[in-house]
Amino acid sequence: MLTRSATVSRSCVPLPEPAATASQAGPRRISILGATGSIGESTLDIVRRNRDDYKVVALTANGNTEALARLAIEFDAEFAALGDADKYSELHAVLEGTSIQYGAGEEALDEAASINVDWTMAAIVGIAGLRPTIAAMNATNTIALANKECLVSAGSVFTRAMQDTCTTLIPVDSEHSAAFQAIDASGAENIETITLTASGGPFREWDAARIASATRAEALAHPKWSMGPKISIDSATLMNKGLEVIEAWHLFPVEPNQIDVVVHPQSTIHCLVSYRDGSVLAHLGAPDMRTPISFSLAWPRRMEVPVPRLNFAELGRLDFEPPDPERFPCLALARAALERGEAACTVLNAANEVAVQHFLDGGLTIDGIARVVEATLEAAEKNGTIATLNGIASVYAIDTQARAMAQALL
Ligand SMILES: NC(=O)c1ccc[n+]([C@@H]2O[C@H](COP(=O)([O-])OP(=O)(O)OC[C@H]3O[C@@H](n4cnc5c(N)ncnc54)[C@H](OP(=O)(O)O)[C@@H]3O)[C@@H](O)[C@H]2O)c1
Known part of the structure; x- marks a missing residue:
């Protein structure tokens, strides 16, 4: 049975002083990790409509140089970072001569995330978001968490980092x-x-x-x-x-x-x-998603958002039905991993990331995703990969082993 070292509940999240909110203290400084994605674009849509209230400090992407550079210029960002180090020369070609600082590679992502701001949107997809999100916590930034995989993968390592840094975290996933x-x-x-x-x-x-x-x-x-x-x-x-x-x-x-x-x-x-x-x-x-994103941005206030009412x-009606475990076995696999312990959740997430990418690349049928995840969990159980998480290095070690197992199964 999994035990938690930290519980983050609504009552644990400190309310900011009213003076710290936009209307009373000038523009809030914000950064967006994963700025070129769906959540990043929705976040910037809100910022675009409220330009006087927010100052965009850092924006990141992985390899989408053109979109990152365009957004950095539009929002007059201070720093733009790509995760893909090989794209540095492309970024350099577009941003050289502007006032925007830029970089590419893991260290550049960390540098962007480490800038002290009032609010960071964590919207990189997958465990790739873990290190930058923790870097943003270390900078004492309030975290708007969209990137669920980093919490699923790192479990108590993530929540302990939150506690150690006294991070205020506002969930962005619509259900949370x-x-x-x-x-x-x-x-x-x-x-x-x-x-x-x-x-x-x-x-x-x-x-x-x-x-x-x-x-x-x-x-x-x-x-x-x-x-x-x-x-x-x-x-x-x-x-x-x-x-x-x-x-x-x-x-x-x-x-x-x-x-x-x-x-x-x-x-x-x-x-x-x-x-x-x-x-x-x-x-x-x-x-x-602009509703939960705006909630995380304006909290504890609310802001005008042009979403359909x-x-x-x-x-007329609202319908409900139970999920079907036969056709959709992944839900039960995730629940079983949660019961097994947080390293099993790391394995589950890694195997799922590998299998989903394989499906997207055309190498797997969609029902194969559950089979790969289940087989990876079984293999990890047998060979002792499912060990205790005792720090960020152990998260990456288990994630790497699970990815190799999932690849081998594919
Ligand atoms: N979309 C939603 O409605 C929604 C709702 C709830 C929760 N979420 C969660 O929010 C997160 C983002 O979802 P999304 O739908 O916005 O994803 P997305 O559209 O695929 O965007 C992902 C973002 O992360 C960047 N990225 C990808 N791989 C990276 C890497 N290895 N290193 C650094 N940056 C990387 C991408 O950059 P490039 O563009 O350069 O590839 C892009 O900016 C996910 O964890 C998802 O589960 C999303």
Whole structure:
């Protein structure tokens, strides 16, 4: 059974002094890790509409030089960093002669993340976001966490880093932002369950044989959310919900058996928190990430966001159904990893990242993702890879071994 060394709950997150918020203290300095992605673009859309309130300090991407340079120039960023060191000359060619400092490679990412700002959006996809996010914590930046994989992979190493640096973390994942808002001040002992909703993804009504022959384009065509490729595939397999169960366990003061998942195809309710007096507090909103992103940016206030408003008469009904473990085994794999311990979660995430990339590259069917993850977990159990996490080096060691095992299985 997994034990936590740290629990980050709403009541543990210190409220900032009102004076520290935008309207009273001038522009807030912000950085965006993963600025060229879906979350990064949505974040910058909000900033673009509120230019006087925010000063963009650092922006990062991996290899998308053109988009990073364009955004850095548009927002007059102080520093732009690419993760891919080989792209340095491309970035140099575009940004040389501007006032923007720039770099490429792991150290440049860390340098960008390490700049002290008021707020950092952690929106790099995958475990690649772990080191920069911890660098941003070390700089005492408030973290808006979209990058769930770094929390799933590093578990207590991540939450201990939060505690050691007194980091204020605001969840950005829509379900976790919703839970953060629906958990009241009555105390953890009053919470019975946290129910995360899942849209069901593009294959909700497909039979297993049809899912097995799904194309890349079909898997990427999410019915409700517009997202980057990795999370879109995770949504199609329901691994995303499994990662979110693990994320919720780290963020909120509940046990794994208090975290439920329900399929809700309209994606109108994002999370429900049930209390011991029979009350259920739900968070509703249009499926647009600008709402949870803006919440993390304006918290503890709220800001005007031009997302579609809910019209309940037009909505008419809200549907719910249990997730199907036969067609979507990834959710149960994630729950099993959570029960097994946090190193199993590191293995789960690594194997999933490898398998998803392989599917996107055309080398695996979508139902093969669960098989690769399950087989990697079994192999890791047998050869002793699933050990205790006792620092960032152990996270990377287990992640590297699990990736090699998953590759070998492929
Ligand atoms: N999209 C959503 O609606 C949504 C909702 C909830 C949570 N999330 C979470 O937010 C994170 C980002 O998702 P996304 O959909 O925005 O992904 P995305 O569209 O694929 O964007 C990923 C960003 O990370 C950068 N990146 C990728 N690999 C990198 C590496 N090795 N080193 C440094 N930077 C790297 C990309 O740069 P390049 O453009 O140069 O490749 C891009 O800026 C994920 O953890 C996801 O689970 C997303």
